[in-house]
Amino acid sequence: xxxxxxxxxxxxxxxxxxxxxxxxxxxxxxxxxxxxxxxxxxxxxxxxxxxxxxxxxxxxxxxxxxxxxxxxxxxxxxxxxxxxxxxxxxxxxxxxxxxxxxxxxxxxxxxxxxxxxxxxxxx
Numbered sequence: 001x002x003x004x005x006x007x008x009x010x011x012x013x014x015x016x017x018x019x020x021x022x023x024x025x026x027x028x029x030x031x032x033x034x035x036x037x038x039x040x041x042x043x044x045x046x047x048x049x050x051x052x053x054x055x056x057x058x059x060x061x062x063x064x065x066x067x068x069x070x071x072x073x074x075x076x077x078x079x080x081x082x083x084x085x086x087x088x089x090x091x092x093x094x095x096x097x098x099x100x101x102x103x104x105x106x107x108x109x110x111x112x113x114x115x116x117x118x119x120x121x122x123x
Contacts, residue, residue, distance in 0.1 A: 022096030
């Protein structure tokens with residue numbers, strides 16, 4: 001069983017940066033694909049970025065490409081989401097998720113979830 005705890009959210013002005021962290025406890029995340037999702041009020045949870053468990057490949061949704069970067073430190077059992085050039089439309093609760101030895105960009109594909117961290121981008 002993997003337990004995930006996100007941190008690093010907060011209030012930032014448009015154009016600013018934040019780095020989210022997702023600390024995992026339990027099995028090493030090296031065998032897990034790790035994803036970041038977000039959910040804005042009244043909207044469905046949506047895919048943001050993913051770090052595959054093999055090969056080091058990462059992918060992100062078009063709206064954040066060039067601004068957000070997902071990375072992982074397997075030794076620290078932690079996954080990060082560096083968010084630059086933040087926009088008001090990035091305001092949401094951001095969730096970290098883990099999927100054992102698979103790949104998915106949909107919420108249903110993930111086995112474990114964190115509690116979420118709020119990111120608010122002001123004008």
